[in-house]
Amino acid sequence: MTRGMTALRSPHADLSDDALMALQAEGDGAAAAELAVRHVPRVLSLAQRMLGGDRAEAEDVAQEAMLRLWRAAPGWEPGRARLSTWLWRVAANLSTDRLRRRRQVALDQVPEPEDGAPGVVARLIAADRLAALQAALDALPERQRLAVVLRHIEGSSNPEIAEVLETSVEAVESLTARGLRSLAAALAGRRSEVGFEE
Amino acid sequence: MTQNGFEKTGDDALDAAFAAARAARPQPSAALMAAIRADAAREAAAAPRAARPRPAPARASTRPWAGFWRALGGWPSAGTLAASLVLGIAIGGQQAVPLAGLDILAPASGPLDEAAVADLLPGIDAFLTEG
Incomplete structure (x- = not known):
């Protein structure tokens, strides 16, 4: 879902990723939604390119990467890591793991x-x-x-x-x-x- | 060199292919976003309470005698110390009672003479003379 697909502007649109992570740790659903809108499209895109264009597998990777992000929220240290870079690294590792399981992708x-x-x-x-x-x-x-x-x-x-x-x-x-x-x-x-x- | 923020490769075919890839970036489906938000809600609810922000520990005192007070053991130890002090003062304040049989050690006047010492310690002469 892109920003254009959201009917209303998120109440947290102006907050930093670090601030949103702190709110997510407290169970703020709007913070999680804003983080997803910001980062899922690029994580999905990266995973799809890494996985030979496989959309279904890329969605699995994106969901798993975001799940790890939610689990990291309670211990997230502001300023320690850029969230986008952290997510890309997780998505890249997950994609690599999947590639190693299926070496050959048919054109x-x-x-x-x-x-x-x-x-x-x-x-x-x-x-x-x-x-x-x-x-x-x-x-x-x-x-x-x-x-x-x-x-x-x-x-x-x-x-x-x-x-x-x-x-x-x-x-x-x-x-x-x-x-x-x-x-x-x-x-x-x-x-x-x-x-x-x- | 960049084009729309992206670096050009110098190869037309590559640049066109990358441009096509950027234009065709997949957009997450509503179902995927809903699943991701549901994961977020579940994880936040299941997060162990210990991982939630905890109250800050009591701020350390900056008073100079605070360390001494802690070293004493705080109020419980201070109470015991005070009780001991009162008892000690009470005992020490009692009038002294002379010990019976030791009057010789406190003659009415002048220092102890040698004869008195010799009576108390019969072997002292031999000890003193053998050098």
Whole structure:
């Protein structure tokens, strides 16, 4: 649910994540709702990209990551960790665990584009690009994939990614650069399929 | 270099694919959000009371004699100490009673002479003369 889907502005919309965690620990449902609105979309997006586009598994990961957040609320120390980074790390670890359980993801599990809708050609092209990107992402080592998704799809900064991966900024830059080279090579072989034929 | 806040890769195909991925970010369903809120309510209700914020411990006193008072043991020990003090004063205030048979130790005048000491300690002469 996005902010646009909420009929009314949350009474806690102006509070910090840390303040909302303290309220959640006291059982304030509105605080939990605000935290969910802020963070679930990006956690879900990250999990879906990490899990080969599997929506159902991504939702499981998002719910499990948020459950761990609720359990952490009573002992949450304000200022100690950025909540978004904490959640991304949990979601990344949960996704990695699932990937290790099912190593191979079939390409035919990538959602098919819907037919008959306006702009179907454009959507097909976009869907093909997404499918090609997802396939290329799936072929990357997990840490490269996570760094690339966080940097280029979720828009995170390198220091944030370094926190998630528990490594240095220089290591993140190296992971991202290697990931991009692999992705570029993979997409170059599929230019005609994804609408980049010149 | 950034585009709409996102870094460009320098590869058109990659940049287009990333843009498509950003535009197609999945949105959580109402059912997922409801399940997540239900989890939050359940976890908050089940949180152990010990994990809830506890009353702050009594603020430490800054009075200089507070440490001494604690070292004494507080009010219970102070009561015992006071009772002992009163008893000691009462005993000490009683008029002294001379001990019978020791009058010789307190002659009416002048220090004890050697003869008196010799009577009290018959072996003292030998001890003193053997050097």
